[in-house]
Amino acid sequence: MSEKKQGFDTIQVHAGTAPDPATGARQVPIYQTTAYVFKDAKHAARLFNLEEVGYIYSRLTNPTISALQNRMAALEGGAGAVCCSSGHAAQIMALFPLMAPGKNIVASTRLYGGTLTQFTQTFKRFGWSATFVDFDDFDAVRAAIDENTQAIFCESLANPSGAIMDLDALAEIADTAGIPLIVDNTSATPYLCRPIEHGATLVVHSMTKFLTGNGTVTGGCVIDSGKFDWAASGKFPSLSEPEPAYHGLDFQDTFGPLAFTFHGIAVGLRDLGMTLNPQAAHYTLMGIETLSLRMQKHVQNAREIANWLEGDDRVEAVTYSGLPSSPYYDRMTRICPRGAGALFTVALKGGYDACVQTVSKLELFSHVANLGDTRSLIIHPASTTHSQLTPEDQVKAGAGPNILRLSIGIEDANDLIADLDQALS
Structure with a gap:
């Protein structure tokens, strides 16, 4: 060859x-x-x-x-x-x-x-x-x-x-x-x-x-x-x-x-x-044989869902680097030209309690301590993955009490949006 x-x-x-x-x-x-x-x-x-x-x-x-x-x-x-x-x-x-x-x-x-x-x-x-x-x-x-x-x-x-x-x-x-x-x-x-x-x-x-x-x-x-x-x-x-x-x-x-x-x-x-x-x-x-195919879908879904969340009144902020409003958007085009991945956080206006309630109401999103699955996953870092840190260090790590971490899967984006919408209501 x-x-x-x-x-x-x-x-x-x-x-x-x-x-x-x-x-x-x-x-x-x-x-x-x-x-x-x-x-x-x-x-x-x-x-x-x-x-x-x-x-x-x-x-x-x-x-x-x-x-x-x-x-x-x-x-x-x-x-x-x-x-x-x-x-x-x-x-x-x-x-x-x-x-x-x-x-x-x-x-x-x-x-x-x-x-x-x-x-x-x-x-x-x-x-x-x-x-x-x-x-x-x-x-x-x-x-x-x-x-x-x-x-x-x-x-x-x-x-x-x-x-x-x-x-x-x-x-x-x-x-x-x-x-x-x-x-x-x-x-x-x-x-x-x-x-x-x-x-x-x-x-x-x-x-x-x-x-x-x-x-x-x-x-x-x-x-x-x-x-x-x-x-x-x-x-x-x-x-x-x-x-x-x-x-x-x-x-x-x-x-x-x-x-x-x-x-x-x-x-x-x-x-x-x-x-x-x-x-x-x-x-x-x-x-790994299907990595590129999955990542393309992960990125497509993440971009669509992050856009929807950014426009929702119940959401304070979205950290997805693939959004034009992100301070990392220009850096993405140089470091990650194919997209900003499937992982990001969302800050809820309702704070800690709103995060816990949202996680408990979701149906398609799985509440697990993992990321990168074909399924969409969610977790509240302040009470789980980052719970060992002080409140100050949680904020520095981007995992404050009002933060949810989303790992967007390869399902239909409209179904994922509908699930988030009903859980946030």
Whole structure:
């Protein structure tokens, strides 16, 4: 086949998934196995010493999961990818090779509530810390970086508000500081946004959401751009200095653009054990095959419903970045040219009580702690996903008491509007 660059729709169906060489099966088989037989003692030794690529044990590598990793790298335009058990696991996997006690990251205030809790509470147990900044204030981002800062972290489309980050500007700040920009691309998916093209070093996903698309499994992924020199600053010894567990192997020198990917598998999955199961990988591969089709419908519905809500007297404000009234509308055309996704919030004039009553009256919208489903979902963040935060921090995260988060599905938009209308009445 020619070397011409393939389109997204082709990549989402074919990347990483040639017919099974043993049986000719066209769909990727579920390799439900724990271990793999070695050819001989020398073969086993080469695999364990990272002298040869192959399968040892399914905590590390598995053919079904490898196919998904290859597809994710292709979709995001990365050099490699490491899949794991959840989006939260992906965040730890991304930071694990970069961090050490006393080190910190600079993170956006506009993050998923569970991420904020992970960064503020769980990080302490590792001796890590996070400094939270409004990422629309670039001077504040620069000022927050110190000699112990190892990375900048944000979401491309913020959860819950759907605000769009200026990835180009943030990448420039990260490059100047000599640190990686890590972007959670869960809400946008690679169909709407490709952070590596805007300068991101690493991209993380909760594949549980739009990538799988049907709320059946959990999974996470870290995609490496392959463009960061881990040895340049001396800040990342795990990737650029001899690794004792592999007889002094230097990941940067040995694997070059794939240094982070190989470390994620050979050290991260080996020691943290956040392994994705092959059946979940299979479901995710099948979901990705229709990603572009679903995202087009998600965006179309979200735009129509956000427009209707913005004109309703019972609504105080709508945060959808695809509305011309949004402060992020111009940024959307540059960062997310195919649309602003399906996630946004709505502020009700009736406050907390109106939010609770609306959620209880909805019939088509499901009240769940998830997003990115084919079904439309809703939640009141202040009493659920962001309830661990102080009232002040809830407001900073875009999850105040009068806020509802909507994840618009692929149903008929008129039916969804009718459901919202009766619930708001």
